[in-house]
Amino acid sequence: MHPRHFLTLLDFTPDELRRVIHRASELKHIRDQGQLHEPLRGKVLGMVFEKSSTRTRVAFEAGMNQLGGSAIFLSPRDTQLGRGEPVEDTARVLSRMVDIIMIRTYGHEVLERFAEYSRVPVINGLSDRFHPCQLLADIQAYEAHRGSIQGRTVAWVGDGNNMCHSWINAARQLDFQLRIAVPEGYDPDPDLIHAGGDRVSVHRDPREAVEGVHLVTTDVWASMGQEEEAKARMKAFSGFCVDDALMGLAAKDAVFMHCLPAHRGEEVSASVIDGPQSVVWDEAENRLHAHKALMEFLLLAQE
Template identity: 40%
Template sequence: MFRGRDCLSLMDYSRVEIETILATATDLKQKWRRREPHEYLRGRTVAVLFEKPSTRTRISFQAAIAHLGAQSFYMRPDELQLARGEPVKDTARVIDRYCDALVMRTFGQDRIEEFAKYMEKPVINALTDLTHPCQGLADLLTITEHKAKLDGVKVCYAGDVWNVCHSLIVAASIFGFTLHVARPKGYEPNDRIMKFATDRAKATGAQIVITDDLKQAVKEADVLYANTWHSMGGPEKEKEKRLKDFAPYQLNSEVARGAKPDYIFMHCLPGYRGEEMTEEIVEGPHSVVWDQAENRMHTEKAVLTLTMI
């Protein structure tokens, strides 16, 4: 089902396949908690190429690779001939001959898709501007751990309408849960993502609402999900505009009163206290942010294991 397959987007998977990944992640998490060996990838080598900075994704992937018994080596683009104009297809073919998989974090989705085109070994998306499938998997695992199931869940997402949001939209359309995306008018999801989600929702019954009404989005929500208002490395002028535009969309204890009493608070991190969230909510009893961060490692282990053995 998975062996040798790329993980470029959640759009590549069926519900059953994602449930298999989540079940595998749960099993690997239990083994890790019990300190049971699970070196299923001993003798394998994984290339890790990050063209964008990272904390959680880099650490979680390299920890996951080590726990699975494989070796990894981290590459920056300025260390490779890519920086001096070598074609992607040449670099991809060489990595394919030396390594058993490539984990890549980059800008355009077309770039990682080009690597995948010229590699026979699996290519795993560790974030592009369009999608963040591993974060999406960790989010689904976290929700199921704290809410038992995804059916009937309402998620309120408030923040930048970009890769993390896109992966949530895709996940909602596949699993049929309700997702309200609260954002200022003018910040819209990608057309490709919305077309997929709209088509899939017809079969699953998913309700995906893009709104500028935060109060309505929060109403009776099971999950409140904050994300940063400005992306890494963006222009300072754009950051200032975004801070102003998104200011009414902060998730805090006052706003959270509209959610269900047992709501959980999520954030993919890095988080900015005083902007998209308050100290009180991220450090409060409803926060599952650190469980969510840990689950990145377990879902990444699952993807690596399923695609490489």
């Protein structure tokens, strides 16, 4: 039997995604009540990081420990991948030694090749194409504050990057409208936009995209690995800062999200991210619970 992987949101059915998100909220409640819950005792998570991280590492490592298991952190200095070992060989060996693997990397094709040769579930902790684990936490946060996201409208303001791609997949899977505000030249993958159908629209004016929406979300303008483009991006994204004036165009009960880390004064103003409409800190905490629910699903639901 081939293992289930989680490389994009499309790897699960809509019902499975809702199940994981609901379970994440249950696990958050269990944690808040101080109850011990260790269904993954004896299980080992291998964490392969080619890109540095704060939230992803802590959420997966702490989450696996809270579920009774253990986690092994592997940086490029700690693996033969950093010395040129084929991805396929590392996958064959590592998956014989651990029960589940999370990879945070640059190229999405690395994840796909690793998963093809892995005996155990592989999770995308972030790639240049998608960041599906973040979306689990985001949807969990929205629904905790405002109820089901189905039928709602979300505005993405900023770069057509991996987060934007995952929001497109989320709109397809969970049945909501997504308006993408992005300057020309920074659009998300046109194939993904096409696949999103009438649930996804692209706008050049962020004010048009944000008008009346229920959720506004953004990300840094220059992601890891794009530092040399920072100056050009600052110019291109001028006018795309989510400030009080832009948030004021959204619905009165709209919430603001950011996957973090944030650059106050660039993609978002301090008054918005630290203001009453922001659910950023719940969103960040939810990474812990969403990752736990995901690992439970991949390791236990298939048994």
